[in-house]
Amino acid sequence: MSGSERSLAKGSAAPCPVPQGLIRLYSMRFCPFAQRARLVLIAKGINHEVVNINLKNKPDWYLEKNPLGLVPTIETSDGKIIYESPIVCEYLDEVFPGTKLIPSDPYAKAEQKMLMEAFSTVCTMRICVIWVKNNEDTTELKSQFLEKLKKLEEALAKKNTPYFGGESVSFIDYMVWPWFERFSLFVFEGVLDKTPNIKAWHDRMLQDPAVKATFTAPELVLGFFKLYAEDSVDAVDYGLN
Numbered sequence: 001m002s003g004s005e006r007s008l009a010k011g012s013a014a015p016c017p018v019p020q021g022l023i024r025l026y027s028m029r030f031c032p033f034a035q036r037a038r039l040v041l042i043a044k045g046i047n048h049e050v051v052n053i054n055l056k057n058k059p060d061w062y063l064e065k066n067p068l069g070l071v072p073t074i075e076t077s078d079g080k081i082i083y084e085s086p087i088v089c090e091y092l093d094e095v096f097p098g099t100k101l102i103p104s105d106p107y108a109k110a111e112q113k114m115l116m117e118a119f120s121t122v123c124t125m126r127i128c129v130i131w132v133k134n135n136e137d138t139t140e141l142k143s144q145f146l147e148k149l150k151k152l153e154e155a156l157a158k159k160n161t162p163y164f165g166g167e168s169v170s171f172i173d174y175m176v177w178p179w180f181e182r183f184s185l186f187v188f189e190g191v192l193d194k195t196p197n198i199k200a201w202h203d204r205m206l207q208d209p210a211v212k213a214t215f216t217a218p219e220l221v222l223g224f225f226k227l228y229a230e231d232s233v234d235a236v237d238y239g240l241n
């Protein structure tokens with residue numbers, strides 16, 4: 001359902017208005033927040049195009065669309081602009097038909113939001129960057145990470161469902177997946193064995209069609225993180241966009 005994909009940096013002309021019937025996603029290939037939006041767009045079968053933004057060299061017009069200068073942002077054919085990944089994803093889920101990812105039951109919805117809060121200390125790129133830099137002892141970091149993960153393991157075990165929201169993939173699973181995709185590169189060694197419910201969830205998620213469609217090869221992600229850790233990401237040279 002994704003049409004074209006192109007990359008724009010400083011100096012690039014602003015793209016034309018969004019064609020009727022299409023959603024435009026401003027993104028960056030390695031951004032976990034943008035992957036959230038890509039997961040939802042694909043899971044719901046929403047017709048869209050992707051414009052990758054060079055985040056080291058943002059076009060001026062992008063800051064007019066999203067004053068925070070972050071990706072993801074979506075733009076509709078009638079000129080609506082929405083940014084901040086959970087807001088983008090919730091908007092897409094509300095407006096478009098197809099599988100509803102957010103439960104309609106207020107308590108189930110609140111549970112997903114609480115889980116998102118609980119995940120917020122786990123879903124961070126800092127741990128990946130420290131890992132990749134490989135210049136400090138990560139024992140303490142790893143045990144802190146495991147302690148946080150164990151709380152989520154308990155929550156999943158208590159729920160006794162295959163996914164964090166229940167019997168099928170839902171909003172919360174897509175909101176946290178991008179970090180888990182990245183963690184599997186380095187952080188998970190010897191960790192997921194201690195959280196069997198999360199491991200089973202992780203393996204199930206790998207089979208999800210939207211996850212498969214947005215999955216980035218580990219060696220590419222690793223290359224990106226190495227540059228990111230050195231603060232020398234050049235989106236153009238590395239072909240990030």
Ligand SMILES: N[C@@H](CCC(=O)N[C@@H](CS)C(=O)NCC(=O)O)C(=O)O
Pocket residue numbers: 028030031032033034055069070071072083084085086
């Ligand atoms: N709270 C934002 C965070 C988005 C974010 O941090 N995106 C990063 C890329 S992964 C970004 O756009 N960075 C550009 C910058 O910091 O200038 C969301 O949920 O959408």
